[in-house]
Amino acid sequence: MPTIVIDEDHCKGCQLCTAVCPKDLVKMAEHFNAKGYHPAKLVDPKGECTGCTLCALICPDIAITVYR
Ligand code: SF4
Numbered sequence: 001m002p003t004i005v006i007d008e009d010h011c012k013g014c015q016l017c018t019a020v021c022p023k024d025l026v027k028m029a030e031h032f033n034a035k036g037y038h039p040a041k042l043v044d045p046k047g048e049c050t051g052c053t054l055c056a057l058i059c060p061d062i063a064i065t066v067y068r
């Protein structure tokens, strides 16, 4: 099953990944990361991630790795 892993301490909270996911599976976390930003997180309880890589491609900080 495809999924993503977000390296949250490299995330700057720009939210681009949340906007681009066709399944709307990427949300912003409530907590702060080491840089003081709310990091992105995957919310995919039904396993809907298709591994399309759009979130990883748009991330300016290369913080998202896609596994499929
Ligand atoms: S790989 Fe595609 S479907 Fe999965 S979280 Fe990223 S944008 Fe969404």
Ligand code: SF4
Pocket (backbone or CB within 6 Å): 006, 010, 011, 012, 013, 014, 015, 016, 017, 018, 039, 040, 058, 059, 060, 061, 062, 063, 064
């Ligand atoms: S696109 Fe990258 S830096 Fe921006 S919120 Fe998503 S994971 Fe963080």
